[in-house]
Each structure stands twice: as structure tokens, then as C-alpha cells.
Amino acid sequence: MKPRVVAIVQARMGSTRLPNKVMRTMGSKPMIELLLSRLARAQEIDQVVLATSTHPANEPLVDCVQRLGYPVVRGSEDDVLERFVLAAKEQAADVVIRVTGDCPLVDPGLVDLAVQHFFASAVDYLSNTTTPTYPDGLDIEVFTFRSLKQASDETQKPFDREHVTPYLRTSGRFLVGSMRHDEDLSQLRWTVDEPADFEVVEQVFRYFAPRLDFTWHEVLDLQRQHPEWFSPNQHLIRNEGATMSTGQKLWKRAKQVIPGGNMLLSKRAEMFLPEQWPAYFSKAKGCTVWDMDGRAYTDMSIMGIGTNILGYGHPEVDAAVQQTVAAGNMSTFNCPEEVYLAEKLVELHPWADMARLARSGGEANAVAIRIARAASGKDKVAVCGYHGWHDWYLSANLGDDENLAGHLLPGLEPNGVPQNLRGTVFPFNYNNYAELVALLDAHDIGVIKMEVVRNQGPEDNFLQKVRQLATDRGIVLIFDECTSGFRQTLGGVHKLYGVEPDMAMFGKALGNGYAITAIIGRREVMEAAQSTFISSTFWTERIGPSAALKTLEVMERMQSWETITHTGLKIREGWQSLADKHSLEIEHWGLPALTGFTFRSNQALAYKTLITQEMLSKGYLAGNSVYVCTDHTPDILQGFFDALDPVFGLIKACENGRDVISLLKGPVCHGGFKRLN
Structure with missing residues (x-):
């Protein structure tokens, strides 16, 4: 038959x-x-x-x-x-x-x-x-x-x-x-x-x-x-789908319909591991992320670009948000939580009197600049740049699209300022007080906007000098704490240095993964917001303030800033210990709670890519920087460094002559910028 x-x-x-x-x-x-x-x-x-x-x-x-x-x-x-x-x-x-x-x-x-x-x-x-x-x-x-x-x-x-x-x-x-x-x-x-x-x-x-x-x-x-x-499809690889993860396939599809592939440069796959990065998550909890194929990874990388000090999906914060959703997120009325949050932020920063809320760092930066310009009556802004890098939101995001390799962008002047802002924005370098003084002498500056610390801290009383200079010349001083806030103090890192700005912005970690940012400031400055139109419907939604209030409550109870600072210093020690073991030279940078390092080698970017590739196969999201969270326990750190040890051994072999490119399964990652976004 x-x-x-x-x-x-x-x-x-x-x-x-x-x-x-x-x-x-x-x-x-x-x-x-x-x-x-x-x-x-x-x-x-x-x-x-x-x-x-x-x-x-x-x-x-x-x-x-x-x-x-x-x-x-x-x-x-x-x-x-x-x-x-x-x-x-x-x-x-x-x-x-x-x-x-x-x-x-x-x-x-x-x-x-x-x-x-x-x-x-x-x-x-x-x-x-x-x-x-x-x-x-x-x-x-x-x-x-x-x-x-x-x-x-x-x-x-x-x-x-x-x-x-x-x-x-x-x-x-x-x-x-x-x-x-x-x-x-x-x-x-x-x-x-x-x-x-x-x-x-x-x-x-x-x-x-x-x-x-x-x-x-x-x-x-x-x-x-x-x-x-x-000819249209001859560049495609045979049976590529059988070896690509679901996330890799979706990333390839995304680049057909989204400029750049996604909404944030710092999350682009090419910044981590081109052609291999899982790109999308299905679930996140604590410091673990699951990709779309259900594979779990311990996040020893940038933890949602620094948004989750309390770890992904903190139960108390999520419960507060769920309660808000059940009660209703929007209404013709205002949500009371925005008042409670403004009061809490002012309480944490006694120099400040008033607050405005937004939902993203870009919005907070733009709002702060508009208020400061209105308060000073002047349009010109001095922005602190580090090695020629100027403020992301004020300058670069208003110019042409960035070059991922970190070269000059189309439409930029050699100092990095977009042509459409020439004569308005004036960058100066961190810790270069003389450069700032010369800038103010040459231009009628109304606003100084800067991060409190960059990859290295202030030298020679730099912050105190800037504060006094702004006071003497009637300039509004803004501290950008979108990244640094709540990582070394319950509030802005400026509290460590005893320097009070006229305005400060907070973002990223304020809502532990939920969209909320804040601008606080002195009453005489903040009331200028009434003289210029600054308004947005979704700045009035309820989830962000509810998440922020619960996040601040948990942070205060746990003293999270002390935990993550201690953990970050331990991570720095671990990197240095491996570097010493394998006779490699590294340079540390960043706040302890958002710490990073760079190999002193002309192959540094390839080595970073190799770390990401090898650690991904071992179940870790890793590179050369970590945004620390409270769920990065000693046991997790021990497992991480045990897995990283042989990778440093590979890098040492490459320093001794082995070809690092031959070890990579795809292209070297894009450099981006040393700044932690």
C-alpha cells in the first residue's frame, strides 16, 4: 500500500x-x-x-x-x-x-x-x-x-x-x-x-x-x-530568520517605518551589539529583562537609561499606578497628586519655592529654558559642554539628525552649535571658569544651564564660582539634574556641593520607569512662566505624579541613594580588580551610581562590543557602564564578575596581538558619546 x-x-x-x-x-x-x-x-x-x-x-x-x-x-x-x-x-x-x-x-x-x-x-x-x-x-x-x-x-x-x-x-x-x-x-x-x-x-x-x-x-x-x-532583495541573507531572534527581526522591521528605528538614540541596537542585540523586551522585573523569545538577562547595563533606581516593576510603585488607573487617569479637573508632588520637591530643596511638571527630559529642559529666558528678559544662553559637547536637548535635538559615529553633524558649526541657534547658544567646557567669564564678557547672556557633575567632578570650586558669577551678573542659573538626581542624595546632587541654583530639573529616576519630570525654582524666576505660554494636556495626567510620590516615599524609606552609591563603588572596584588581574589599563568615569570605564586602547570600542557579545551569551546585558539599582545585590555582582573575568582575558589576548575583529560576530558598536545619557 x-x-x-x-x-x-x-x-x-x-x-x-x-x-x-x-x-x-x-x-x-x-x-x-x-x-x-x-x-x-x-x-x-x-x-x-x-x-x-x-x-x-x-x-x-x-x-x-x-x-x-x-x-x-x-x-x-x-x-x-x-x-x-x-x-x-x-x-x-x-x-x-x-x-x-x-x-x-x-x-x-x-x-x-x-x-x-x-x-x-x-x-x-x-x-x-x-x-x-x-x-x-x-x-x-x-x-x-x-x-x-x-x-x-x-x-x-x-x-x-x-x-x-x-x-x-x-x-x-x-x-x-x-x-x-x-x-x-x-x-x-x-x-x-x-x-x-x-x-x-x-x-x-x-x-x-x-x-x-x-x-x-x-x-x-x-x-x-x-x-x-x-535586484531589490539581493542584499538579504538566506535563512536569516532562522538565526535571528524575534527582537532582531522586529528591529529590522522598525527601521523601515521609524527614523533611526526607535524613539531614543541611546536604545538603538547599534549602540550595543549591531546585528545581534535582542532590541525588544517582553517583561522586566528587578534587574532582569526578558526578550521577546523569553530569554532572561541580568541587566548590568543602563537599566532603562537610568530610569529605575528601585529596579524594574517595583511592587509598591506599580501598585500606586494601578490604583490610579482604576480611579481614572484624566479628567476635566486637575489631579491632586501634582500639588502633593510639587510640595514634596520643594520640601526636599529648601532654596526652591515652586515647581512645574512635565513628562520627559527634553520637555523639562525646554520648559526650564523658556522660563529662565522670560525671567531674565534675555534670549542668550550659556550651556556647559564637556570637551565640545553641548546640551543635548537645547542644541543637538534642534539641529539635523545626529551621526552615530560621533562626528560633526550636518548643519553644525565646529563648536557643535546648530546653525539655527547661532548667536543664541554659547557652549563652554566644564571646569573651565575662565572660558565662561570670557563668554559672559563678550555676550549679553541671560541664562547659564549646566549639569552639576559630568564624567568627572568639579575642580577648584568651579560650581561655587559659577554660582557667584551668575548672582553678580543677574543671570539665571539652571542645574540639569535629569540624570544625576536622586543618585547620591534624596534630590539633586548639587546638595552635596552646597551650591543652590535658581532652577533645577529632575527626570529619569523620579517615577521609577513612569514618565514624569519636574522643574523647580525660586519664586521670582518660576512666576515668569505666567508671562510665556508653557502648557501641555498630558502634563496633567495622573500616572506620572502618582508614580513619583510613591517612588520618593520608597527611596526615602530605603535610603536608596546610599545603597546604589555603595554598589556602584563595588562595581568600580570589580572592574579595576579584573583590569589589574589581566594587566589592562582602564579609566573610570561617572557618578558611582552610574559608573563607567574605558580601556586605554585604540581598540576600546571593539573591546566594549566584545564584552557585550560575550556577556549576552552568558545571560547578561553588559558593556562598559552600569546604571545601578537597588536590586543589584552582592550575589548578582559576584556572578557578573565571574562571567566577565574570561572576557577580560580575551581582551588581554587581543592587546597581545590577537585580532579582536575576528572574535566579533558582527560590526563594532557605534560610539555615541561618553556622556551617560
């Missing part, structure tokens, strides 16, 4: 790189219909069945395929191996042909040839992809149901279960065969994973329409006659 051969097509609507691709129309028909119509022409197949998931998003796909007369089996979203076992059982399959929904150019004649070759070879598994020689998009796998069931019983690895056949191919438990073409055409790409792929394949169907019985040889002839029709 002839074995029953069932072709199982795996497809779903939730493709990461090209959503809903199987239902996108080519001409007048959905891509899945074209695929099934071509596959059903194979003479060796007894039944074609669709295997999809139970996710509600797949309903349109299921309806379409069932209307076409093909059976549908639904199973797990992620465990595709289980889906195949269910489908094969339901169809009483003896032999299974696996075809994926991204291969609409599947060739029925080639499928028949593969089945015949499978039976003639007497193997458990056969494919034409083990050693690729056919164009990508003509992928065919044939295997026995017995082998499929055995694989499902024996492997629980997520990769095996997601991709169905790796265990069949690599476990050594099965007889494996291969079908090859006499000419290597594996560089040709006829699959549909990305928009460029869809463009190419759609052109093929358009050319042959209304025929659907064209062979893969005819497509090959077409490509040789019109190579330009096939």
Missing part, C-alpha cells in the same frame, strides 16, 4: 518582519492562495493542509484557506513542531512534506522530484536545503511521520520546536538525505520575508499572469533576462 503523503504548509499572520504577508494580495489573490494552488498540482501529494496557530489574528487566514477547500489545523503559536504533529495525525500522514508560507513560488514538479528521491533513498529525512543549491524560496523537506513524532517526543529545545526540523537534521538519530541541483543557485532569493522580497515575487506573478503553472526553470530564465526585476 502506497504511503499517504501530506504536504503541511506552516503559515500565520504574525510574521515579525512582514506582518500579514500570507494574506497580502499579489494581483487579485492572497499570497497563500497562490502558494496552495501551485503546491496542489504536485502529483505525489495526497493532501495539502494548512498548519497555523490558535491566535485570533489568524482568523482571516483560516477563513480564506477553508473557503479554498483545504483543511486547517490549529495549534501552538510558538511550538510549531507540535502543530505539525497535530496536522500529520489528523490527516493520517505516513510521509510529511514541509513547506513554509513564505514560499509562494514553490514548484510542484520539484516537490514531486523530492518525494521520489526520498522514497528511493530510504531515509528518514530529506531536503534540498541541507546543502543549498536551489534558489531560496524553493525549500522542500520530506520526512516520515514516525521520525517527526520521535523528534517531538525527544526535544524540548525552543529552537527545535519553533523551526520543526533541526532535531531531525542534527541530532544524529535519523538517516538524512540531500537533494542538490547540478548548478549552485543558492544565491538567488525568491522567498518572501521582507517588503523587498514581496516586490520581487509579485513582479514574477505579474509577468506570468494569469498562469499559475509556470515552472521554477521559467522563473530562472526570467531572472536571467531581467535581472533588474530581482
